Amino acid sequence: MLVILWIVGALVAIAVLAMFLVPMFIDEQALLDMAQEQVQTQTGGELVVEGNTELSFFPRFGLRLEGTSLSLPAQTEYDPDIEASIAELDVGLSLLPLLSGNVDVGTIVIAGVTADITEPQALPPAPEPRPIMSDREWEKRGEVIRQTKEQERQRQLNEGGGVSGIAVLAEAIQIEDITVIQRTRDGELSNEIRIAALTLTDVNTRNEPMQLEGALTVLGDGSTAPLDIALDGAIRIASDFSKIEIQDLQTEVIGALTKPVESALNGTFVMTPAKADFTLSASLPGGDVTGQLVWSALESPEIKLDINTARLDADQIQPAPPPASAATGSAPAAEAPPATTPAGSEAGISAPVPLPVGPLRDLDLEMRVAADELIAGGQTISDAQVFMRVLDGVANIDYIRGVLHQGQLDTRVILNARRPVIEAEVEGGLKGVNMDLLLASMGNTDAASGRIEMGWDLETEGISADDLMAALDGDVSASGQDLILQKVSVQGLICSAVALVNKIPPIAGLPTNTPITDLSLAVDFDEGMGDIEKLRFSTPGVELKGSGDINLSSMDFGFRMEGQVNNEIMEVSPLCVIDQRYAGVDWPVDCTGNLASESGATCQVDVASIAEQILKNEAQQQMQDTIEEKASSFIKKLFGD
Numbered sequence: 001m002l003v004i005l006w007i008v009g010a011l012v013a014i015a016v017l018a019m020f021l022v023p024m025f026i027d028e029q030a031l032l033d034m035a036q037e038q039v040q041t042q043t044g045g046e047l048v049v050e051g052n053t054e055l056s057f058f059p060r061f062g063l064r065l066e067g068t069s070l071s072l073p074a075q076t077e078y079d080p081d082i083e084a085s086i087a088e089l090d091v092g093l094s095l096l097p098l099l100s101g102n103v104d105v106g107t108i109v110i111a112g113v114t115a116d117i118t119e120p121q122a123l124p125p126a127p128e129p130r131p132i133m134s135d136r137e138w139e140k141r142g143e144v145i146r147q148t149k150e151q152e153r154q155r156q157l158n159e160g161g162g163v164s165g166i167a168v169l170a171e172a173i174q175i176e177d178i179t180v181i182q183r184t185r186d187g188e189l190s191n192e193i194r195i196a197a198l199t200l201t202d203v204n205t206r207n208e209p210m211q212l213e214g215a216l217t218v219l220g221d222g223s224t225a226p227l228d229i230a231l232d233g234a235i236r237i238a239s240d241f242s243k244i245e246i247q248d249l250q251t252e253v254i255g256a257l258t259k260p261v262e263s264a265l266n267g268t269f270v271m272t273p274a275k276a277d278f279t280l281s282a283s284l285p286g287g288d289v290t291g292q293l294v295w296s297a298l299e300s301p302e303i304k305l306d307i308n309t310a311r312l313d314a315d316q317i318q319p320a321p322p323p324a325s326a327a328t329g330s331a332p333a334a335e336a337p338p339a340t341t342p343a344g345s346e347a348g349i350s351a352p353v354p355l356p357v358g359p360l361r362d363l364d365l366e367m368r369v370a371a372d373e374l375i376a377g378g379q380t381i382s383d384a385q386v387f388m389r390v391l392d393g394v395a396n397i398d399y400i401r402g403v404l405h406q407g408q409l410d411t412r413v414i415l416n417a418r419r420p421v422i423e424a425e426v427e428g429g430l431k432g433v434n435m436d437l438l439l440a441s442m443g444n445t446d447a448a449s450g451r452i453e454m455g456w457d458l459e460t461e462g463i464s465a466d467d468l469m470a471a472l473d474g475d476v477s478a479s480g481q482d483l484i485l486q487k488v489s490v491q492g493l494i495c496s497a498v499a500l501v502n503k504i505p506p507i508a509g510l511p512t513n514t515p516i517t518d519l520s521l522a523v524d525f526d527e528g529m530g531d532i533e534k535l536r537f538s539t540p541g542v543e544l545k546g547s548g549d550i551n552l553s554s555m556d557f558g559f560r561m562e563g564q565v566n567n568e569i570m571e572v573s574p575l576c577v578i579d580q581r582y583a584g585v586d587w588p589v590d591c592t593g594n595l596a597s598e599s600g601a602t603c604q605v606d607v608a609s610i611a612e613q614i615l616k617n618e619a620q621q622q623m624q625d626t627i628e629e630k631a632s633s634f635i636k637k638l639f640g641d
Contacts, residue, residue, distance in 0.1 A: 045072035045082075062092035077122040087112025087177075111176040118183045119190070138418050142392035149302070152273070170203035175214070192219040198231075209234040209247065225320035228254040233265070244269045246278070258318050259285040267293070286313030286375070305367040313375040354463045357417040365390035379404060379441055393418035400428075405441065407433030407451070421461050424468060429455040435483060443596045450483030450516070458525065469552055470528040477523070483516040488603050490514045490539055494565055494587060495576035497605040501614060507575045514539050528552050532559050541569030544589060557601075558592040585613045 036047045051067025068089065072082040090109040133141065178195035198214030211234055218227040233249030249265040267278030276295040282288070289309040296302035367388045374384035381402035388397045397413040411428025436449040458474030461467070492510035499507050522534040530550035537544040543566075548559025565587050569576050588609050593601035 043072055044075060045070060056092075063089070064091075065089045074120065076120075078120045080120055081118040083116040085112075085114050086110065107171045108173045109176075110174070110178075113175075113178045114181070115179070116181045116183070118187065119185050121185050132419055135418070138392050138394075149296075169205075172199060172201045173203055174199050188221075190221050192221075193217070194219065200235075205237050205239050205241065207236050207238050207245075209236055212249070222323065225255040225323060227256055228252075242271050255320050257285055258316075258320055261285075284312070284317055286316035287311040302364045303366070305365070307367070307369045307371075309369075309371045309374075311373040311375075312371050315375055315378065355422060355465065357415070357422055360390055360395055360415070360417040361393040363390050374402065381409060404430060405434045405437035407431055407438075407453075411456075421463060422468070423459070423461045425459045427457045429453070435480070439595075446486050447601075448483060448485050450480055452478050452480030452483070452519070454478045472525045472528050472552060474525050475522065476525065476530070478519070478521040480519045481517065483519055485514040485516060487512070488514060488591075488601060490537075490542055490544070490589060490603065491569060491572045493589065493603060493605045494542060494569060495572055497587075497607045497610055498576050498578070500607050501611055502577070504575065507573050509573065511572060523550065525552075530557075532557075535559055535561060537561055537563075540571060541566055542587070544587070546589075548591075550595075555595040555597075556592075557595065558590075561589045561591070562586040581614050585610060 040046065048069045048071075049065060049067065050069070051065070053066075054062070054064040056062040056064075065086070066088055067085075069083075069085040072084075074081050088109060088111040090107075092106040175195055175198040178193075178198075180193045181189065182191040184190050193216065195214065195216040198216065199212075201211045201213075202208065203210055213232050215228070215230045218229070220226065230252040231249065232251075234247040235249070236245040236247065238244075245268050246265055251263050251265070253261045253263075261282060261284055263280060263282035265278055265280050267276060267280075269276045274296065276293070278293045278295075279291070280293055281290045287309055289307050289312060291305060291307035294302075294304040365388070367386075369384065369386040371384040371386075372382065374381045374386075381400075381404050384400070384402035386397065386400050388395060390396075393416070395413075395415040395417070397415075400409065400411050400413070402409050408431045409428070410430075411426060414423075414425040416423040431453050432451050433454065434449075435452055436446070439445070439447045454477065456474065456476045458472055458476070460469070460471045460473065462471050489511045491514060492512065495507050495510055499505065516537065516539055518536065518538040520534065520536045521532065523530045524533050525531075528551075530552065532546075532548040532550065535544075535546045535548065537546075542563060544561035544563035546559050546561030548557065550557040563586065565578055565582060565585075567578055569578055586609075588606040589603055590606060591601045591603040
């Protein structure tokens with residue numbers, strides 16, 4: 001027994017002695033020269049170590065480098081140039097845990113790293129432009145993509161995603177002061193990312209929690225607001241590396257929107273097949289949302305979103321303004337060149353901005369939104385339900401449902417981005433909407449009250465929002481009962497016209513609004529211009545019908561109504577007398593206005609036309625009376641009394 005103990009003790013002593021003696025016989029410079037030679041051989045680059053180099057074997061195997069730089073010049077005109085430097089790299093490895101199949105690296109420190117990447121001087125020849133495909137070709141393309149995805153999923157499942165092996169342990173990984181700079185081929189800054197600090201503690205592959213904390217800044221090229229991102233949460237890595245679990249990862253993003261965005265993320269990323277399934281909660285400028293995010297990284301993005309929110313104001317979700325330097329440039333204001341207008345364009349009119357529909361052509365998305373209150377375009381929808389599907393370049397919003405201005409909204413939208421010119425269709429209706437609230441949301445207050453029903457079936461095409469509005473085709477209809485038109489009285493206008501025709505003083509005490517017992521409207525849009533084909537209007541004592549037009553670009557409208565007036569108008573005022581002279585007379589009423597104006601519509605009766613008709617009727621009656629009198633006299637003379 002004593003012999004065995006002696007042998008073990010001797011072996012331990014030899015091992016300890018070796019840990020001290022081996023470094024005395026290792027030439028660190030020779031190792032560095034070997035590393036530099038390998039970098040030169042393998043990449044054509046240059047490795048330079050200007051600071052201290054330390055190599056240790058006890059109590060752990062360690063490597064420390066200071067003042068290291070790496071230059072990787074482009075091998076061809078299609079390769080980027082890379083210049084990198086690192087102020088400090090410190091890594092250690094415990095030797096004894098290796099005997100049990102574990103890797104314990106202690107604390108890894110990476111600090112003061114700068115990477116300067118210049119894009120290739122030339123780009124590979126561009127592929128042939130994608131031909132404009134038919135709908136059937138798009139569908140075939142989608143089927144091929146989906147088959148490829150499924151095959152890849154099966155391959156990954158068959159191969160397995162995990163790798164069994166050595167457990168990796170570390171006290172922490174510390175990353176500090178990291179800067180990545182991307183430049184154009186001309187040397188201009190295109191993007192810059194700075195990592196102030198990023199720390200991962202209790203590093204392990206035992207599926208035990210690891211704490212992640214850090215902050216980074218995305219500066220871009222200076223034309224957009226910088227993004228400040230803070231991270232704080234925990235992650236787990238499975239022992240076979242098959243999945244990564246994220247636990248309550250708190251993030252704060254400042255600079256993307258006008259107000260900070262805070263979110264919390266929980267979920268799992270599975271290696272095979274590559275898929276992420278997260279629950280999220282976010283605090284946006286327009287409200288708080290919760291939901292489910294499912295993402296797949298095969299061939300083209302596959303995303304499923306299920307979002308719930310109490311209140312979401314989409315109008316408040318606006319990108320942050322660009323920095324002042326980007327708007328004014330680096331030159332002093334006094335030296336700025338005068339603004340010029342491109343040839344062929346009018347001063348003050350900017351070119352239309354194309355709609356950002358490019359991602360739709362390669363996106364596979366399914367999204368559901370449920371909101372107690374959803375605000376978009378200044379309109380508030382209560383109990384909102386939205387379902388959207390994007391597939392093969394077409395976005396189908398199967399339904400947008402909810403309560404809008406106390407009415408029930410139900411509409412669907414199709415956006416086809418398969419071809420350069422976008423095609424859009426919208427179909428739906430709005431039942432029982434409060435007219436007063438609807439017009440008020442458009443800036444026209446106290447214009448009308450009551451409830452109406454609306455329906456629409458429209459289509460358009462273009463590359464910008466202005467194009468879509470200018471090319472709008474289709475039908476819009478509306479109807480309502482028991483409405484009140486404020487600020488204008490058709491009955492009052494007619495009674496005032498009666499007073500003028502009858503040559504009596506103006507009638508006092510006339511109403512200032514118009515009760516509408518029945519209203520129907522039909523508008524046919526053609527290239528953004530609306531033709532009011534049918535307009536029927538009923539108020540006590542007046543039945544009118546007419547036509548007109550509406551311009552969607554300016555929101556201006558105008559229409560002319562004509563109809564008959566009956567004795568019920570006398571209920572407005574006893575002085576408003578409709579006698580026999582008005583029989584068969586059409587009462588023309590002309591109205592103009594702007595849907596977005598607070599002044600509403602301005603209407604007036606064409607008194608001259610009424611007077612002309614009355615005079616014509618009276619002349620005809622006088623002629624008829626004269627003819628009848630002469631005929632009677634002739635008969636008397638011919639046949640006697």
